[in-house]
Amino acid sequence: MGKQSQLKDETLLQHPVFLLFVLVLGLVVMDHFQMGPVGGVGFRPVKHDIAPYKQVMESWPRDNRSRLVEGKLEFVDQVFGPESLEFDSLGRGPYAGLADGRVVRWMGEDVGWETFAIVTSNWSEKLCARGVDSTTSKQWKHEKWCGRPLGLRFNKYTGDLYIADAYYGLLMVGPEGGLAMPLATHVEGKPILFANDLDIHKNGSIFFTDTSKRHNRVNHFFIMLEGEATGRLLRYDPPTKTTHIVLDGLAFPNGVQLSKDQTFLLFTETTNCRLKKYWLEGPRVGTAELVADLPGFPDNVRINEKGQFWVAIDCCRTAAQEVLSHNPWIRSVYFRLPIPMSYLGRMMGMRMYTVISLFSEKGEILEVLEDPEGVVMKLVSEVREAKGKLWIGTVAHNHIATLPYP
Ligand SMILES: *[C@@H]1O[C@H](CO)[C@@H](O)[C@H](O)[C@H]1NC(C)=O
Ligand SMILES: *[C@@H]1O[C@H](CO)[C@@H](O)[C@H](O)[C@H]1NC(C)=O
Ligand SMILES: *[C@@H]1O[C@H](CO)[C@@H](O)[C@H](O)[C@H]1NC(C)=O
Secondary structure, three states, X not given: OOHHHHHHHOOHHHOHHHHHHHHHHHHHHOOXXXXXXXXXXXXXXXXXXXXXXXHHHHHOOXXXXXXXXXXXXXXXXXXXXXXXXXXXXXXXOOEEEXXXXXXXXXXXXXXXXXXXXXXXXXXXXXXXXXXXXXXXXXXXXXXXXXXXXXXXXXXXXXXXXXXXXXXXXXXXXXXXXXEOEEEEOEEOOEEOOOEEEEEEOOOXXXXXXXXXXXXXXXXXXXXHHHOOOOEEEEEEEOXXXXXXXXXXXXXXXXXXXXXXXXXXXXXXXXXXXXXXXXXXXXXXXXXXXXXEEOOOEEEEEEEOOOOOEEEEEEOOOOOHHHHHHHOHHHHXXXXXXXXXXXXXXXXXXXXXXXXXXXXXXXXXXXXXXEEOOOOOOOOEEEEEEEOOEEEEEEOOOOOEEEEEOO
């Protein structure tokens, strides 16, 4: 280990003198001018529960071959922020939910990508189709209008596609595509603010996540910075067309995946960097438990044919985070500094780090594939094992990454 990399791992925020300086500076300028990254947003940090970074990293297996670096970026600048990927029962696809609000599908070299579904009649080419700019802040003010499909799942029996959209809730579209029909936009009379991912139970019920009651997708960073836990796991029952709260008080619930035998489901809590299990049957029915603390921020979870679970994990955990997670007042000051978020992140020692991991049904880690500096793969959001490959989605870049597997 060279000196340089040692330095890289140190975070400025852990130096007492520097921390004091930051806090004094923060107190001096605090929010008078609302110039910091959180200026104008009702920013209310709370304590939250995150396992110590060092402890997680010590027991976390490393991929010293950096196998994710061997991945190939496909469909570059043809798909925009494809967070979730799906294949239909005829094996067509991938289907992908894009940052411009569309669900598109790949129809082979001759046809290319075609629009399969939209989530709202508000969608228009003029307003929504911003191409490669869809994944930039240029789309932010249009997202609410155009939609942002984040989770996709086919019902294998009916061929219907279910969509979790960050603005339009839970929707469904038939096998021919078109305008998706809303199924759940409210629960207990209040709007679902940020639907994120879903899975379909064999009895037809849909389990899906609503990430926050406080912030929508464009402001998702604040959910993590606040450490707020107002997210929920919800269930939609088609026979009665009703939506129910399964779990409340979650810290950025994100991906959701039923087990092969459907006795439990897994979900991620992004803010607290962990993978959790919720029992649907058996002696612990109705309870949730920890499966694993993760070395980064998890997104979607997807099962493979063997019933194992791929988890996409991203970027930027640092030891400084624990100091911040246990001391909301430091965050309250720090993120009000009139300094761009990217610098604030760097001062905390944040840097790109990408890892995907395969878990057994019992929660053991079977595979770890890393791109330790995010050279090829950054901000991965989902891993689908299909057709002898891993298909890797990303919410913030304009490509799909693939890697031969196994
Ligand atoms: C990678 O890890 C394996 C198993 O821990 C070890 O046998 C091997 O020598 C390591 N390779 C490198 C290049 O460090
Ligand atoms: C169109 O977008 C607006 C703004 O987000 C929303 O309030 C409205 O419900 C949408 N209309 C339809 C038909 O989805
Ligand atoms: C399907 O099964 C789940 C899990 O046991 C249950 O919560 C749900 O109510 C069932 N849905 C229907 C429509 O029976």
